[in-house]
């Protein structure tokens with residue numbers, strides 16, 4: 001069916017815009033900050049409220065029980081994080097919560113939709129910049145309705161690479177992250193960057209502002225929407241060891257092409273993380 005999931009896609013954009021407005025408004029008043037897994041893993045009442053608004057609106061539009069949901073704050077409260085074949089919404093209501101708390105201007109609403117474990121579309125609304133990124137499988141990627149494309153740079157020495165350090169601050173992991181960054185910086189690349197939100201980072205790959213973004217320790221809700229956007233913009237997704245991308249593995253490299261991807265992979269010091277769908281999963 002040609003327009004299957006079109007209604008879901010159009011509605012997701014509306015919901016993301018509404019969620020972004022809520023985030024912008026909430027940023028104007030005092031923000032109540034709480035913590036989750038550790039003192040640097042921040043969450044606010046806005047994260048929880050916006051997730052409720054998104055899931056509530058989707059249930060109202062498509063009916064209770066027809067779709068499944070994986071939402072960052074629902075999982076934090078104990079809901080399952082298992083991707084099945086059923087139509088499933090994968091939601092990060094506020095990607096870049098630390099940025100939101102500090103007024104650092106990159107905060108995104110990330111909404112993806114998967115069927116038979118395949119991503120059908122992704123919406124990333126970078127709400128403080130008012131940039132609406134979206135992509136549907138096979139139909140290209142857009143920012144504010146303009147087609148976007150990854151960069152055509154193939155020389156690593158002419159690239160900008162993004163990585164993030166996440167919230168797990170155990171010294172062994174932090175050492176590996178910084179050792180990897182040092183090696184990449186000294187190739188040398190033009191620069192290293194990080195916006196503080198995985199969803200926005202992936203849109204920066206998709207729009208050609210940077211050549212690659214990788215992170216170990218992200219979650220499916222951080223990257224599901226961005227994954228469609230990167231691929232539809234002509235980029236690729238891989239595991240950080242060069243294997244196939246696995247949404248639930250908490251390991252991801254997105255790049256403009258395989259030359260850049262494999263050059264970066266040579267430098268990445270991989271460390272173990274528990275999968276999102278592991279039965280004993282502890283949230284970081």
Ligand SMILES: O=P(O)(O)O[C@H]1[C@H](O)[C@@H](O)[C@H](O)[C@H](O)[C@@H]1O
Pocket residue numbers: 072092094095096097098164165166167196197198199215218222
């Ligand atoms: O928790 P939120 O939704 O703000 O998202 C995360 C970012 O997306 C990561 O890239 C980043 O590295 C952090 O882990 C951050 O927590």
Ligand SMILES: [Mg+2]
Pocket residue numbers: 092094095096198221222
């Ligand atoms: Mg996130």
